Amino acid sequence: MANVQRKCTNPASRKRSRETHSPVPRDRSPARSMSSGIKGAGSGEATQPAVTTPDVRIPAEHHRATEENLPSAVEHEVRKQFSERLLAPFSQTKRTFTDEESSAIVAGGAEGNEVSTAPNVGGAVVRSNWRLSRQLCYNAPSASNSTPCSFHPLKFTFERPEPVLPIEAWYCYHIEVKPTTNFATDGLTTIYGRDGRRYSFEGFSLLSAWPLDALPSCQFGRYNIQYTISLVCESTTQCCVQDLTLLQEYLFECLLEMHDWVKVLQHHCEHFHFVPRFIHHRRDDNSKLETLPLTEVLNYLVQSFCPLERHAFHGTKGTEKRGTTKSGLLVTNPLKKPSCIRMDKLSSRDVHGPSQVVHYCSVVEEDHNEERQMKQALYLELHQKAIEGVLKRKEYFQHKSLKHELRSYHYRNEQREIAVLIPAEGFFSTGLYTDIAQHALVLPTLIHHVVFYKATSRLEAHLQYTFKNKLLLQCALTHPSLSVKMEDHLRTSLSNCGLRRPECAKPAPVAQRKGLCALLNLGDSMGKEEGQNTQPGHNERLEFLGDAVLEYICSLHLFHLFPDHSVGQITAFRRALVKNRHLSTLATKLHLLDYMLAAPGLDLCTQADFSHAAANCFEALLGAVFLDSGLPECQAMFGRLVFPEEDLYQVWKGYPVHPLQAEHPDGDRHIIEESEPLQKMVFLEQSVGVQFTHIRVLAKAFTHSSMGYTNLTRGDYQTMELFGDAVLQLLATNYIYHHFPHHHEGHLSFLRMALVYNKQLARVSTELDFGRYILTGRTENVAISNKMMADVVESFLAALVVDKGLTFAQKFCEVCIFPKLLECSEGGLNWLDAKSRLQYAVVHTCRVQKRPVEMPQYRLEKSEGPANRRTYTAAVLFRGKRLAVGTGGSVQEADMAAAEQALKNRSGHIVLPEALKKTKQEM
Secondary structure (H helix, E strand, C coil): CCCCCCCCCCCCHHHHHHHHCCCCCCCCCHHHHHCCECCCCCCCEEEEECCCCCCCCHHHCCCCCCCCCCCCHHHHHHHHHHHHHHHHHHHCCCCCCCCCHHHHHHHCCCCCCCCCCCCEECCCEEECCECCCCCCCCCCCEECCCECCCCCCCCCCCCCCCCCCHHHHHHEEEEEEEECCCCCCCCCCCEEEECEEEEEEEEEEEECCCCCCCCEEEEEEEEEEEEEEEEEECCCCCCHHHHHHHHHHHHHHHCCCCCCHHHHHHHHHCCEEEEEEEECCCCCCCCCECCCHHHHHHHHHHHHHHHHHHHHHEECCEEEEEECCCEEEEEEEECCCCCEEEEEEEECCCCCCCEEEEEEEECCCCCCHHHHHHHHHHHHHHHHHHHCCCCCCHHHHHHHHHHHHHHHHHHHHHHHEEEEEEEEEEEEEEEEEEHHHHHHCCHHHHHHHHHHHHHHHHHHHHHHCCCCCHHHHHEEEEHCCCCCCCCCHHHHHHHHHHHHHCCCCCCCCCCCCCCCHHHHCCCCCCCCCCCCCCCCCCHHHHHHHHHHHHHHHHHEEEECCCCCHHHHHHHHHHHHHHHHHHHHHHHHHHHHHHHHHHCCCCCCCCCCHHHHHHHHHHHHHHHHHHHHHCCCCCHHHHHHHCCCCHHHHHHHHCCCCCCHHCCCCCCHHHHHHHCCCHHHHHHHHHHCCCCCHHHHHHHHCCEEEHHHHCCCCCCCCCCHEEEHHHHHHHHHHHHHHHHHCCHHHHHHHHHHHHHCHHHHHHHHHHHHHHHHHCCCCCCCCCCHHHHHHHHHHHHHHHHHHHEEEEEEEEHHHHHHCCCHHHHEEECCCCCCHHHHHHHHHHHHHHCCCCCCCCCCEEEEEECCCHHHHHHEEEEEECCEEEEEEEEEHHHHHHHHHHHHHHHHHCCCCCCHHHHHCCCCCCC
């Protein structure tokens, strides 16, 4: 079949081709007319309209004509032949599948004979066997193979160029896919032009109405290989919109059956077009490329579209013999589903017998029993309700149960490669090979990438901020439900028309990311001076960072705007600003749900799910802006959204300085000699190595509430401790985010807790001897507790930010707090509280014993003593048995004591994991 794509219209080149390649002789008999019929393969009485082998003759004087001077009459004739010979058979058999029919096809018999209706072809109704084979899947409009279709029309909206530019003024880009594994063309699809030159297919070009030079590279995974799509600017290809539309309809809808994506493409057809690149490399200068005009490509497709049986024979000196066929040719049967497949071999038992198309495919041996089909149909019905948001609670659990049952069928299946034999009668050669399909099925990913980034330009206008790193914006708008797997329609088209055996890379060994033991064993970034900034496929990590950024911004502004308010009042104000309902309102104002990349499913069923997803998306957006430009941009963006009124925004933005700073703008160190507490603070400055401009701010950070109100500090450290907690949360979150780039949000939360929990901060305070500098009331005997020691560390961080800025606080944490994370790792899980450690030990025990996971239960046994000094006794139970008993001054302390005693006794056959067997460090 190699000679099929080497037909020439030039007489000289045709003679040369005849000597070397023996082209197929054309049959000009009247039997080729449309009035005669060819019996459809396996269709019984049904007949198929015969398709004549077109031969668009180019006048001799135009053999070497270019696209510019090609006569319009010839162009019109090529388009006419293309529409009549190639698109007409598919339009006659085009079938519109409703949702009910699609469900019947998925849940019904494999051959599709249960569907009573059928396409009308040439006056004959095909009532059965409209499927090529039960082993071959196909793409139906608005429905995938097992779930609702993955390709919905893109919901993104963006500014469109007005007016639309002529095609000559569009921007042309060569689409490069790297690495070239499975995308190397190797000269499969080749066309000989009118000038006799050989043009080989080398991918596609993108015609865009906008310049896309600043577009970030598109990355996608396929065959366990990470590919990158880049656009290389090149000169505009000579073509017309009508030719491009015809080619795209034929290739994507008729052959590859990307029905739903074609709707997306048609929606944006006035902005994007794809042009196949058939390139000729000149021998004298290989760097100079010559591109085959699109009209000649259409002419080649018209000439190549002829019955496959005629390509199975070629004449040599009047003798007929079986000819060899190049593997990978795409053949089509407009009457069947799928309409186009890859022909791996053309075989026949007898030389003069009927030929058979051999297609190798990987199939899954399934149980086609009636029970499974009924479950599949019910699952699809419930899944559609889940997408529409009308799923009831009872149906929710039924949907979840059916999902697990159907997965169990899938796990019992075995995948193997089989040879599908289909009679060649009724098939037509397309002249295209698998290299066309491989490159064409990359274009949906690219278009989604381009349209998404064009749409986000409107979002950036609403934010009044332009991202420097666009990948951060994409990550912030990606919901965790979005699957990274290949869409059903792409997978089906690749199986039918792509490479038979693509080269697959070995799956990279993925380290276990679940469990606290895995967390400790994967601390590969501990001790690194510089962190990394790798982005996962969704926004959970960015949401973790954005939550800390948002809390810091609100705490900073409220701390300065309301210096005389109590901790409870400021906490209430901050809670109102950071709660999910308010963030969801801000996300709705930005229309974030219109830009959010998510997959329909159980994660997004109800309105509450969408509101929660929108709030998380907003927090992730703040985290992306923080990584892209820093805190000032985050503060400005959040202020403009919360306070759209200019006067309120100016109040929020221009918050006053601290009252202690306002009293002495140039500093208050001149009053140190008059105050004994300030003289005490001088020794603290010397111990930490920082000299404050306003030393009264430092003194307030160490003033306990028992001191009462004084003109020196104007209050205690409680409000500063609230602000310092937000400072520490931000700095610790930023540090962990960058130094643990491969861990999910759950692990990051545990790592942050190891740094900021009270016992850890109390250790830092003890090492710095902060206890001796705490200012307490002289009339009261105040005991310095671990809680107070931890509070003064946070208030000291707040004083650093107020007087010196956030950079000083960050340096303090890098020296005194962050190194403690390594010590926590060496000490196992003993930095966790007793209840968390017991819960982890119980879960580990259940897994080792291969029993259902059960959680320990705590029960209050009794309470004794007077109301102001009451003692509580609590017991911890596991599987109905008492493990231990503990006492304490509160119920929480009693529970902790009981859990600690249970870990020491190891009663109830509790199996301790290795992380709990390490030597416990006193925290």
